[in-house]
Amino acid sequence: MNKGKEPTLVHRKIAVLGFRAVGKSSLTHSFVSGTFSETYDPTIETTHSKTIRFRKVHFATDIVDTAGMDEYSRLSRNASLGVHGYALIFSIVSRQSFDMIALVNDSLLNTLGDAPDVPRVLVGSMADLSEERQVTHADAQKLADAWGIPYVECSSKTGENVADVFHTLLKEIEKDDGLLKESGETGCAIF
Numbered sequence: 654m655n656k657g658k659e660p661t662l663v664h665r666k667i668a669v670l671g672f673r674a675v676g677k678s679s680l681t682h683s684f685v686s687g688t689f690s691e692t693y694d695p696t697i698e699t700t701h702s703k704t705i706r707f708r709k710v711h712f713a714t715d716i717v718d719t720a721g722m723d724e725y726s727r728l729s730r731n732a733s734l735g736v737h738g739y740a741l742i743f744s745i746v747s748r749q750s751f752d753m754i755a756l757v758n759d760s761l762l763n764t765l766g767d768a769p770d771v772p773r774v775l776v777g778s779m780a781d782l783s784e785e786r787q788v789t790h791a792d793a794q795k796l797a798d799a800w801g802i803p804y805v806e807c808s809s810k811t812g813e814n815v816a817d818v819f820h821t822l823l824k825e826i827e828k829d830d831g832l833l834k835e836s837g838e839t840g841c842a843i844f
């Protein structure tokens with residue numbers, strides 16, 4: 654493990670998946686550039702890069718913001734090859750997007766050849782709209798528990814828990830290799 658002054662630099666690739674208009678691009682933009690727009694502009698597929706310092710490690714992270722998926726969608730090559738972990742997003746104000754995330758998860762596991770241990774985080778977006786909530790925290794937590802993955806609720810509009818989504822996923826990705834275990838530090842810096 655790195656005992657010198659130079660931090661360890663590792664490359665990680667993350668893909669953001671979910672139904673149309675659940676806030677995938679907004680989450681990515683909020684995290685990468687701290688911006689938010691009310692305008693809806695459907696995405697084809699874009700990759701963003703950001704370096705995240707987490708404990709003693711610098712993660713040069715590529716984030717693939719994918720097109721909205723439905724039950725007929727297939728993962729693109731870029732969103733299935735060399736990806737270390739997935740953020741599976743639904744909107745807490747859309748029951749349809751929550752139902753769809755189970756299909757997206759099935760499709761992901763099928764594409765990867767039934768790899769139930771692929772690092773994932775379940776994300777409930779648009780937490781600022783909790784008065785219009787159609788999916789309870791308990792239901793989402795239950796689904797995440799059934800999949801054995803963490804659940805995070807966030808709002809790209811207010812910024813609440815946005816960084817936590819990516820930090821939680823990085824922790825899932827590094828869970829088995831000890832890269833993040835060395836120090837007791839919990840802090841994280843983003844460049």
Ligand SMILES: Nc1nc2c(ncn2[C@@H]2O[C@H](COP(=O)(O)OP(=O)(O)OP(=O)(O)O)[C@@H](O)[C@H]2O)c(=O)[nH]1
Nearest residue numbers: 673674675676677678679691695696721779809810
């Ligand atoms: N209030 C609120 N609105 C949000 C939030 N996140 C996204 N939105 C809005 O929801 C709409 C869709 O957001 P996008 O980020 O474009 O959704 P997407 O999942 O990338 O859409 P596709 O690429 O077409 O699948 C936009 O009008 C956003 O402004 C949020 O946290 N709170």
